[in-house]
Amino acid sequence: MPVYRYRALTENGVIVTNVIDEQNRSSVIKKLKRNNLVPISITEPISINKTKVKKPKRHVQDINDIMRNVDTSSIMRAKDKPKRTYVQRINQALAKSEKITTRDLVIFTQNFYLLKKANFNNIHALNTIIESTENFTLRGILEDILAGVEAGENMYTTMEYYSNVFPFIYVNMIKVGELSGSLTTSLQQAVKYLDESSTLNTKIRKILIPNIVQFVLLLVLLIIGSVVAIPAIQGVFDTIGSAEQLPAISLWFSGVVDQIAIHWYIPLIIILAIAGGIISYINTPKGKYNFDYFKYTMPIFGKLIFLLDFSRLMQAMLLNLNNGMRIQDAIEVSKNVIKNYVMLSIIETSINNILIGQSWIEPFEKSGLPSSMITEMLKIGMKTDLAEMMSKLLEYIEMDVDATLEKIMAVLPQVVYSIVGIILIFFVIVVLVPCIQLYMGTFLFSAYGF
Numbered sequence: 491m492p493v494y495r496y497r498a499l500t501e502n503g504v505i506v507t508n509v510i511d512e513q514n515r516s517s518v519i520k521k522l523k524r525n526n527l528v529p530i531s532i533t534e535p536i537s538i539n540k541t542k543v544k545k546p547k548r549h550v551q552d553i554n555d556i557m558r559n560v561d562t563s564s565i566m567r568a569k570d571k572p573k574r575t576y577v578q579r580i581n582q583a584l585a586k587s588e589k590i591t592t593r594d595l596v597i598f599t600q601n602f603y604l605l606k607k608a609n610f611n612n613i614h615a616l617n618t619i620i621e622s623t624e625n626f627t628l629r630g631i632l633e634d635i636l637a638g639v640e641a642g643e644n645m646y647t648t649m650e651y652y653s654n655v656f657p658f659i660y661v662n663m664i665k666v667g668e669l670s671g672s673l674t675t676s677l678q679q680a681v682k683y684l685d686e687s688s689t690l691n692t693k694i695r696k697i698l699i700p701n702i703v704q705f706v707l708l709l710v711l712l713i714i715g716s717v718v719a720i721p722a723i724q725g726v727f728d729t730i731g732s733a734e735q736l737p738a739i740s741l742w743f744s745g746v747v748d749q750i751a752i753h754w755y756i757p758l759i760i761i762l763a764i765a766g767g768i769i770s771y772i773n774t775p776k777g778k779y780n781f782d783y784f785k786y787t788m789p790i791f792g793k794l795i796f797l798l799d800f801s802r803l804m805q806a807m808l809l810n811l812n813n814g815m816r817i818q819d820a821i822e823v824s825k826n827v828i829k830n831y832v833m834l835s836i837i838e839t840s841i842n843n844i845l846i847g848q849s850w851i852e853p854f855e856k857s858g859l860p861s862s863m864i865t866e867m868l869k870i871g872m873k874t875d876l877a878e879m880m881s882k883l884l885e886y887i888e889m890d891v892d893a894t895l896e897k898i899m900a901v902l903p904q905v906v907y908s909i910v911g912i913i914l915i916f917f918v919i920v921v922l923v924p925c926i927q928l929y930m931g932t933f934l935f936s937a938y939g940f
Contacts, residue, residue, distance in 0.1 A: 494518050498527035499835050505530065505775035519842060529838045530831070590628050590655050596684045598628065603677035612639050612673075631655060644668045659683060659802060662826040666806045669823055670813045679805055693899060701906040708913045713747060715921030720744040723924045736924045743920050782830045786859055790901060794894045796859050801887045802827045803837070808880045817876070818844045832857075861890075 496518060497507045506527070512518045515532055522529050598619060605615035616636040623629040631652055638648040646665040649656045660680050667676025720740050735741070750757055771777035786796040806824035815823070818841060825837045836857050840850035851872070855865045864883065871879025 495533045496522065497530040497532075498522050499530055499779070500528075501526055505779055505831060507775075516845065519845065523842070528835060529842065530834050531825075531838065590625060590631075592684060592688050594625050594628050595656070595660070596681060596688070598623070598632070599677055599681045599684065603674065603681060606674045606677060612645065628655075657687075658829050659827055663802075663806070665826050666809060666823055670810045670815065672809050672813055675809055679809075683802070690895070694902070697899070697902050697906060701903075701910055704910050705913060708910065708917055712743075712913070712917045712921060715917070716740075716744045716747045717751070719921055720924055737919065740920045740924050779831045779835075782832045785830065786832060790898055790905070794891065794898060797887055797891050797894060799828055799830055799833055800860060800864070801884060801891065803833070804880055804884055804887070808877060808884065811877045811880070817850060821850065832859075 492513070493509050493511055494515065495507070495509050497505060499505055510518055510521065512521060518532050519529055601619050601622075602615055605618060606612075610618070613636065616632060616639065620629055620632050620636065623632060634652075635645055635648045639645060644665070646661055646668055649661045649664060653661070660683065663676050663680045663683065664673070667673040670676075720736060721744065724736055724741075772781045784792075786792050788795075803824055806827045807820045810820035810823055811817070821837060821841055821844075825834060828834055828837065836853045836859075839853040843852060844850050849869075849872075851865055851868045854860050854868075863886065867879055867883045867886070868876075871877075871883070
């Protein structure tokens with residue numbers, strides 16, 4: 491009997507993973523529902539005895555194959571080649587360890603898209619791109635992908651092995667394209683995804699980095715002023731015999747800083763304990779689910795994150811529907827572009843609804859995450875032409891994403907400026923007011939009995 495590995499959601503919101511013996515996938519779903527579990531993912535039949543071990547390279551020739559195909563004449567010619575200088579060796583070593591940037595991925599994807607659009611097959615396209623790739627690290631990975639394609643594998647299987655190079659969503663866009671037979675369209679979407687991600691990150695960095703630098707500098711000045719300036723000013727008052735005192739908030743903050751300097755390990759342990767507790771909770775199934783839900787509902791960025799995920803899901807579904815897939819199969823394949831557990835649980839509920847003859851749109855509507863406009867457009871699409879309505883829906887979501895992004899770019903600087911402004915006001919009260927008090931010399935009147 492086949493063995494299936496499943497991931498399901500309990501009534502308490504906990505995600506559980508286990509294996510089960512059943513005849514087929516439908517039997518697994520029915521059994522899970524009888525036990526009050528909501529399926530999130532169910533893999534194909536697996537063998538329990540098999541274990542997967544990662545290797546340094548995914549496609550490595552056997553030593554016997556290498557020895558059979560060795561060309562002794564090329565070895566003799568290599569001996570006659572001039573020896574490389576130390577500078578050349580250093581440059582080659584640096585080139586081989588070169589970091590792969592987002593720009594490298596964009597260039598590779600754009601070139602691959604153009605070649606596929608010109609009716610190149612995958613092997614010919616990869617060979618052409620490898621010859622023109624300047625990044626040695628990326629070239630080695632592309633050669634490994636090419637070896638997999640020549641062996642009859644899909645590109646995404648090797649890309650998944652290099653998860654530190656290819657983003658999760660990027661790999662799954664390629665996967666959807668290969669499985670649906672529309673790799674060219676998926677490559678176009680992947681280029682758009684990389685460009686949008688890079689543009690968004692650049693805009694956010696331009697806002698955050700200067701203000702974070704100001705925040706850190708003000709914090710450093712505040713601490714140094716509390717440690718050095720405030721005790722020195724109070725020492726001047728005491729030496730002259732003035733009855734004046736520094737502001738209470740300055741004395742309080744100076745005392746707090748002194749206590750932290752003496753017992754520094756206590757706040758450090760508290761901070762590490764809080765950070766460790768949060769990380770440990772997020773790594774649990776329930777914590778991961780709650781954290782993913784927070785991503786969709788958080789202030790400022792929540793709506794944008796949900797719209798981007800939902801847009802990718804609709805794009806993948808539209809791609810599959812245009813290639814003749816049923817709605818159930820289109821959703822099943824398209825869920826690979828999603829990593830958020832909340833969205834995955836909604837998708838699995840949609841698939842279950844289709845199996846029992848109910849609306850697949852209902853779980854999205856009940857979640858309260860998409861707007862009523864989105865769900866109504868999908869309902870109308872089910873009654874008319876779903877593919878055409880999804881195309882219009884994607885245009886609407888794209889406009890909504892642009893409007894949301896503009897709001898974020900307008901609100902984010904105000905939030906950051908407010909935080910920096912609070913620190914600046916606190917710095918003025920704690921450090922600058924005592925300095926002005928010393929500069930004005932009013933403490934001399936009380937020192938001389940005036």
